Amino acid sequence: MNIEEIKAIITSQYEALDNLFHREKIIDRDLDASKVKVFLAKPNVLAILGIRRCGKSVFSWLLLRGEKFGYINFFDERLIGLKAEELNQVIQAFYELYGSDVEYFVFDEVQKVQGWERFVSRLRTANKIVITGSNSDLLRGELATFLTGRHVDVELLPFSFREHLQITGITLEENWTYSTANIAAVKSALEEYIAKGGFPEVGKFGDIMLSVIYRDIIENDVLGHHKIRNPQSLRELAKYLISNTAKEITFNKLKTTIDIKDAHTVAKYVGYISDSYLIFLLERFSYKLKEQFKAPKKVYCIDTGIANNVAFKLSKDPGRLMENVVFIELLRRKLYFNPDWEIYYWKDHRGREIDFVVKTAESIKQLIQVTYVSAKNEVVQREIESFAFAASELKCDNLLVITWDYEGKLLSDGKTLVFLPLWKWFFEMPEL
Numbered sequence: 084m085n086i087e088e089i090k091a092i093i094t095s096q097y098e099a100l101d102n103l104f105h106r107e108k109i110i111d112r113d114l115d116a117s118k119v120k121v122f123l124a125k126p127n128v129l130a131i132l133g134i135r136r137c138g139k140s141v142f143s144w145l146l147l148r149g150e151k152f153g154y155i156n157f158f159d160e161r162l163i164g165l166k167a168e169e170l171n172q173v174i175q176a177f178y179e180l181y182g183s184d185v186e187y188f189v190f191d192e193v194q195k196v197q198g199w200e201r202f203v204s205r206l207r208t209a210n211k212i213v214i215t216g217s218n219s220d221l222l223r224g225e226l227a228t229f230l231t232g233r234h235v236d237v238e239l240l241p242f243s244f245r246e247h248l249q250i251t252g253i254t255l256e257e258n259w260t261y262s263t264a265n266i267a268a269v270k271s272a273l274e275e276y277i278a279k280g281g282f283p284e285v286g287k288f289g290d291i292m293l294s295v296i297y298r299d300i301i302e303n304d305v306l307g308h309h310k311i312r313n314p315q316s317l318r319e320l321a322k323y324l325i326s327n328t329a330k331e332i333t334f335n336k337l338k339t340t341i342d343i344k345d346a347h348t349v350a351k352y353v354g355y356i357s358d359s360y361l362i363f364l365l366e367r368f369s370y371k372l373k374e375q376f377k378a379p380k381k382v383y384c385i386d387t388g389i390a391n392n393v394a395f396k397l398s399k400d401p402g403r404l405m406e407n408v409v410f411i412e413l414l415r416r417k418l419y420f421n422p423d424w425e426i427y428y429w430k431d432h433r434g435r436e437i438d439f440v441v442k443t444a445e446s447i448k449q450l451i452q453v454t455y456v457s458a459k460n461e462v463v464q465r466e467i468e469s470f471a472f473a474a475s476e477l478k479c480d481n482l483l484v485i486t487w488d489y490e491g492k493l494l495s496d497g498k499t500l501v502f503l504p505l506w507k508w509f510f511e512m513p514e515l
């Protein structure tokens with residue numbers, strides 16, 4: 084591929100994204116770009132990772148507003164077959180287009196070029212590099228060897244509920260919770276958010292994008308990326324996992340459910356699906372690491388819109404969808420604001436369960452139960468009892484019940500349970 088062809092591709096990609104910024108409503112993300120930009124110090128490489136179509140390209144542009152930078156997206160059919168040795172021509176094209184003082188380079192979906200790692204490792208010593216990727220295994224293997232700690236990775240998720248409100252034009256003034264009209268608008272938006280999820284393109288193009296995004300993830304980021312020999316089994320496994328979001332799974336049980344004979348193969352396939360950011364596995368908390376490793380894990384989907392689209396029956400189980408939304412929001416708060424958090428679920432030998440345990444290195448900070456109730460008389464006694472046992476065993480008095488629409492407090496066995504509606508919890512960012 085010659086320089087002029089590469090320059091034409093770079094220019095058309097730049098124009099497409101630039102037009103997007105002028106044509107569409109672009110919002111700042113919950114992940115603070117100014118704080119992330121601090122990591123762009125030579126010889127670091129900044130990796131922006133996350134599921135396909137969650138806004139990584141746009142975020143990289145928000146990150147470099149006001150700077151002179153070169154941008155190229157390798158997920159472009161015109162660049163298929165580009166070899167690692169031709170990447171120097173990309174840099175030359177940047178210099179010819181923008182001048183020799185370009186200091187920042189953005190390589191979008193760089194993993195599409197085989198052997199890119201050595202090129203980036205060499206380039207980073209004199210330039211500030213941003214790479215993006217749709218697989219969490221991007222920084223494993225050769226690049227990790229070359230960089231030896233000289234990279235910082237940040238993970239981006241689809242829109243949060245707060246971001247969803249911004250993009251749909253709902254603005255909330257101070258003390259908005261005293262307005263019945265505002266509360267009604269927020270609740271309605273929450274129902275839409277749970278149904279359709281947080282992928283930016285869904286709001287513009289409709290639910291059809293959920294099928295497109297899901298198909299692209301499975302076919303390109305999982306099957307294509309790992310060259311799976313038995314693609315149908317993996318497709319069935321992915322659908323089964325998403326259909327069982329907020330439920331416990333074990334690899335042995337999955338083996339008997341899906342037509343895969345070996346539990347190790349199941350574990351490998353689940354790992355591939357997880358690497359694509361489509362699902363997350365939550366471990367059961369135990370002070371004994373061996374028990375924690377052996378216990379069943381709970382599975383959650385990256386986005387309730389995709390979960391609804393893949394598993395049609397989920398729409399009739401609002402409690403599980405609520406729990407999924409809470410998990411993703413907790414994960415977002417960990418990734419964006421509280422890197423020292425650890426998130427688990429808790430369950431004892433009698434089946435008493437707490438949905439989420441938030442822990443730091445020092446102690447258990449909060450226990451969270453999620454329940455689809457709208458009034459005090461709907462609260463199930465069993466869930467209150469679970470708190471009593473968990474609080475005692477985990478030595479934690481910060482007990483939160485996230486409800487659909489009930490707010491209040493309850494004293495049980497000397498412990499105070501705080502009940503907070505989901506729509507209100509999204510706006511509370513407590514320092515635990």
